[in-house]
Amino acid sequence: MLAWLDRRVVPANARRAEEPAGTTYGDRLRISLGGTSTGALLKAVDRLSDAQTERWRGGLSHADYLTVLLTLVYVRACLPEEWKRILSESRRPQFPHSGQLLVRILARSVGRELGDAHERLLLALSQNLGDSRVCDIVRLLDDTGPVDRAEHAQAGERLLSRYSDLVGRRAGDFFTPRAAVDVLATLVADGSDDVASVHDPFVRAGELLSAAWGAVAQAQGTAPRASGAGVGEHPLALAAMNLALHGVSAAHLVPGGTTPSAGTDQERQSFDRIVTNPPFNVRLERPVEEGHWRYGSPPLHNANFDWLQYAVTRLREGGRAAVLMPDIAAFSANPSERRIRAAMVEDGAVEAVIALPAQLFTTTGIRVSVWLLRHPTGACDDILFVDASRLGSLVSRTRRELTPDETRRVLDAYRAWTAARAAGRVFAGAEGLSRAVPVEAIREKDYVLSPAFYVPSGEPSENRAADPADLMALAGQLTELDERAREADAAVAELLGRYGL
Known part of the structure; x- marks a missing residue:
């Protein structure tokens, strides 16, 4: 019945004063029963961020306008008393409808929770709003009626997605693909028990940290502490709002860098779980001093093994990390990287390597792998290799996604391997997908860790050129x-x- 009503939109001449355009008869029934108007906030956000953006953004760029809109959604969901204050101001008969004034009030409202940087950002943006009717935006968001936290989180994700579309190629530095988020978060949370802390040293928009935090909390029944570091005050503020909308209201976020050896992140704290999608193949600002990392100094031209060693070094005993890396990190012939890779293997720091499909990112077709790391055990027995590079399907001309079933296949391979190890059984693997490889075979391959080296494709070929x-x-x-x-x-x-x- 509700599904049928959800498909029937209330005509404009039949809508009540408090009902926004797009309200369905299903929304009306839910509200009459004391529930929430599922989808009403999303419809309002779509109107405000797409079709009618030009009407309200004043002199702001589209991206800056989305920042203001996301902040309003955040306050509505997470700071109800501040929202009442802003709503009251927007409804005052004598209010001059100045977008500048209302956003200045908004800035002061979020300063305590998001910090001085976000308050200063909003104050700067308010200068470009002039007479823009931000009060109408506030009323439109409030008129969606009772909305639960999950729908607020969806609205935040939708706005961040539009922000990503606007920043274009820079989005690759800002967001982690959903397929990769699902794999990393679930892997690092699997088997969680008594996990007290989850950390992301390159937090981007908070999408990976919030997913890992949620997966760990669900797995063990208690919520861990969340922390992260990021580059730039604006991205950190967006990450803080995104995390809060997903229930991670007390995340500790600090400024970081594009390379961890600079030592600005978290004052050498250690963590139970680490997840991160660091910037790929960036150049180090300066050589890493000998002895700084456990396995040696990475080459100056590439910080991939700076990040990998950071993850291992910051893990507490029994801790685990999931790090997204470009494929080249698994087979680079650079002498320094090969030496570090070999030392990590022999020390038992590498648990599994999972190759993901190309074209997961919106701005590049680069192939990536998940490195599942653990606190070093001092010795290696075998490593799990999963080759999921042939999975996924194109959802656009340039972007590929994994289906939920394909993601489940990857996770099931890891769980089957851990179960076999715990029971002392040999892991059979799955043809064309997974295989456990003893350290002796990895030594023979000169410590190459690409799954393609070890997992047969399962596809017969009569003419193998190489x-x-x-x-x-x-x-x-x-x-x-x-x-x-x-x-x-x-x-x-x-x-x-x-x-x-």
């Missing part, structure tokens, strides 16, 4: 040479610039 391992090694060498060529080009351009050429 061994996949050889092709992978060549690809790694070509990638490194390409990186060095770009560095050389940049150095030459700088020298030419000095002489005005």
Whole structure:
């Protein structure tokens, strides 16, 4: 019955004064029964952030307007007393309808929870609103009636998604793909018991930290502490609101950097669980001092093993981490990276490597892998390899997603392996998907950790032109040479610039 009513929109001439456009008869029935108007807030947010954006954003850029709108949704959900104050101000008959004034009130309302940086940001944005009718936005959001926290969280995700679309290629530095979030969060939470802390040292918009926090809380029945670090005051404020909308209201977020060896993150604290999608293949600002990390200094041109060693070093005894890495980290021929990779394997720090499909990110087709790490045990017996690179399907011309069933297959492979180990049984693996490999075989492959090296594809081929391992090694060498060529080009351009050429 409700499903049928949800498909019937109340006509404009039949809507009540408090009902926004798009209200269904299902929404009306839920409210009459004391429930929430499911979907009403989402419909209002869609109107405000898409079709009618130009009507309200004044002199703000579209992205800055979305920041203001997300802040309003956050206050409505998480700061009810402040929301009542803002709503009261917007309804005053003598209110001059100044968007600037109302957003200044909004800024002061969130300063205590989100910090001075977000308050300063909103105060700066208010200068560009002029006579924009922000009061109408407030009333429209409030007129959606009773809305639960889950719908507020959905509204926040929708606004962040639109923000991602607007920032274009920079979105790759801001968001983690949903498929990767689901895999990392569930893997790191599996078997959680007495987990007190979850940390993301490169928190982006908080999507990975909130998912991991929620998965751990669900697995063990109690909520852990959440913390993270990020680059830039604006992204940190967006992350704080996103986390709060998902129930992580007390997350401790601090400024961080694009490389962890700088030591700005969390004052060398340790954690039970770490999840992160750090920036890929970034150059270190300066050489890492010998002895700074457990397994040696990473090369200056690439911070991938700076991040991997950070995760291992910051784990408490019994702790586990899930780190998203570009595929090249698993088979790079760079001597420093190979040495670190070998030391991590021999020390028992690497538990599993899972290859995900290409094109998960909106802005790049790069292939990525999940490194499942643990507090070092001092010795390695075997490592699980899962090759999910052939899974997924295109949802657009450039982007691929994993279905829930495919994600479940990956997680089931990991759980079957851990169950076999606990029972002292040999893990059979699944053809074309998973295999447990003893450390002796990994040594023979010179510590290459790409699942493609160890998991047979299960597809017969009569004409094999080359061994996949050889092709992978060549690809790694070509990638490194390409990186060095770009560095050389940049150095030459700088020298030419000095002489005005």
